[in-house]
Amino acid sequence: MxxxxxxxxxxxxxxxxxxxxxxxxxxxxxxxxxxxxxxxxxxxxxxxxxxxxxxxxxxxxxxxxxxxxxxxxxxxxxxxxxxxxxxxxxxxxxxxxxxxxxxxxxxxxxxxxxxxTCMIGFQRRFDPTFAALKQRLDAGEIGVPEMLVITSRDPAPPPHSYIAQSGGVFKDMLIHDFDIFRWILGGEAVSVHATGGCPGLPDIAAAGDLSHTAVTLRTNTGALCQINTSRRAAYGYDQRFEVLGSHGLLQAGNVRPTQVIAWSEQAISSDKPEAFFLERYRDAYALEIQHFLDALSSGTPVRTTIEDGIKALELAELATQSWREGRALSVEA
Structure with a gap:
C-alpha cells in the first residue's frame, strides 16, 4: 500500500x-x-x-x-x-x-x-446518476436489458479550427457514448450502422465532419443501442439515456443547476440543463480521480482501462467507415 x-x-x-x-x-x-x-x-x-x-x-x-x-x-x-x-x-x-x-x-x-496501471478518462462511468442506474440494472431491477437509447448533445459547436483537427465527431464526441454502450449493456458490438449530416451548420460540413449523427449498434447478446448526437442544442448540454428491459425501464436524466420547479398560471418551468461538460460532470471528474489515486494506493485495478479506450476507439473507427460507405458494418471478433 x-x-x-x-x-x-x-x-x-x-x-x-x-x-x-x-x-x-x-x-x-x-x-x-x-x-x-x-x-x-x-x-x-x-x-x-x-x-x-x-x-x-x-x-x-x-x-x-x-x-x-x-x-x-x-x-x-x-x-x-x-x-x-x-x-x-x-x-x-x-x-x-x-x-x-x-x-x-x-x-x-x-x-x-x-x-x-493505465486508466482512461471516461468520466461518465463515475457520474453518480449514471452509476446508480448501472447498479440497479446489474441488480436485475428491470430484468434483461434489451435496448439502450443515448442522447448526447452539445450546447454549441466548437470552432472550425478545432473541428479540422479533432479526428471527426465519432472519435471526438461519440467515443464517450460508445464507452457508455459497452458499460451499460455489458456486451460487445457485432454490428454498427452510422449516419449523419450537418443541417444548418455548413461550416462543419466544409470541414468534412458531421454536426448530427444517428448510430445503431447490436450486441453479441442481441440487445440494441441507438445513439443520437448533435453539436448544437439551444437549450443546453443534453446528456441522458434510458434502458428498456424485459421487466421495465430505467432512465438517467439531465443535471440542472438547481432542482427548483416553478408552477404558475402560465407554465411549469425549471432550470435548463447545465451549461457544458465541466459543470455537468463536476462530480464525476472528482470521483474518477479519487478512484485512480485510491486504486494506486491499494493496488487494486482501475475501472476504465486502456483496453476500454481501444474498444471505444474501434467502434468510433467503424462508425466513421459506416457513415462514409453508407452501410452497416460487422464487427470483427
Whole structure:
C-alpha cells in the first residue's frame, strides 16, 4: 500500500486544471509538477497548488513521481503514454488514447509490457446518476436489458479550427457514448450502422465532419443501442439515456443547476440543463480521480482501462467507415 503518491500533470488547460484541483484535494496525493507548452498556464496552475513547473522529461526521470496525468492535446496522448510506461509511471490519460487504432494498440502493448496501471478518462462511468442506474440494472431491477437509447448533445459547436483537427465527431464526441454502450449493456458490438449530416451548420460540413449523427449498434447478446448526437442544442448540454428491459425501464436524466420547479398560471418551468461538460460532470471528474489515486494506493485495478479506450476507439473507427460507405458494418471478433 502506498501512503502518498507524487503526481505530474501534463497539460494545464481546462481539463488539466480540473484534474489538478481534484488531485490536490486528495489526502493521499501531491501535485509535484505541471508541464505544458504554455509556460504561463503551467506556472499559474503549479503556483495554485504548491507545485513546480517542469518539462515532461524532468518529471519522467524523477523517481519521486509515481504517476502522471495526461491532460494535453489528443495528438500528444500516445507519445506520452509510451514515454510514461517506459519510465515505469502509473498513467491517467484523457480520452482518446489516440486517433489511430493501431497506435492505440501499440500503447496498450507498451503498458502491458511495463506492467503499469493505465486508466482512461471516461468520466461518465463515475457520474453518480449514471452509476446508480448501472447498479440497479446489474441488480436485475428491470430484468434483461434489451435496448439502450443515448442522447448526447452539445450546447454549441466548437470552432472550425478545432473541428479540422479533432479526428471527426465519432472519435471526438461519440467515443464517450460508445464507452457508455459497452458499460451499460455489458456486451460487445457485432454490428454498427452510422449516419449523419450537418443541417444548418455548413461550416462543419466544409470541414468534412458531421454536426448530427444517428448510430445503431447490436450486441453479441442481441440487445440494441441507438445513439443520437448533435453539436448544437439551444437549450443546453443534453446528456441522458434510458434502458428498456424485459421487466421495465430505467432512465438517467439531465443535471440542472438547481432542482427548483416553478408552477404558475402560465407554465411549469425549471432550470435548463447545465451549461457544458465541466459543470455537468463536476462530480464525476472528482470521483474518477479519487478512484485512480485510491486504486494506486491499494493496488487494486482501475475501472476504465486502456483496453476500454481501444474498444471505444474501434467502434468510433467503424462508425466513421459506416457513415462514409453508407452501410452497416460487422464487427470483427
Amino acid at each position: 502506498i501512503e502518498r503518491i507524487d503526481v505530474a500533470v501534463f497539460g494545464a488547460g481546462r481539463i488539466g486544471t480540473i484534474h489538478a484541483g481534484n488531485l490536490a484535494r486528495h489526502a493521499g496525493a501531491r501535485l509535484r509538477y505541471v508541464a505544458d507548452v504554455n509556460a504561463a498556464a503551467a506556472h499559474t496552475l503549479a503556483e495554485r497548488h504548491g507545485a513546480r513547473t517542469s518539462s515532461v522529461e524532468e518529471a519522467l526521470v524523477d523517481p519521486a513521481v509515481g504517476a502522471v496525468m495526461i491532460c494535453s492535446s489528443t495528438d500528444t496522448h500516445a507519445d506520452l503514454i509510451l514515454r510514461a510506461a517506459a519510465a515505469g509511471k502509473a498513467i491517467f490519460c484523457e480520452k482518446p488514447v489516440d486517433l489511430e487504432v493501431e497506435r492505440a494498440r501499440a500503447c496498450a502493448a507498451a503498458v502491458r509490457k511495463a506492467g503499469v
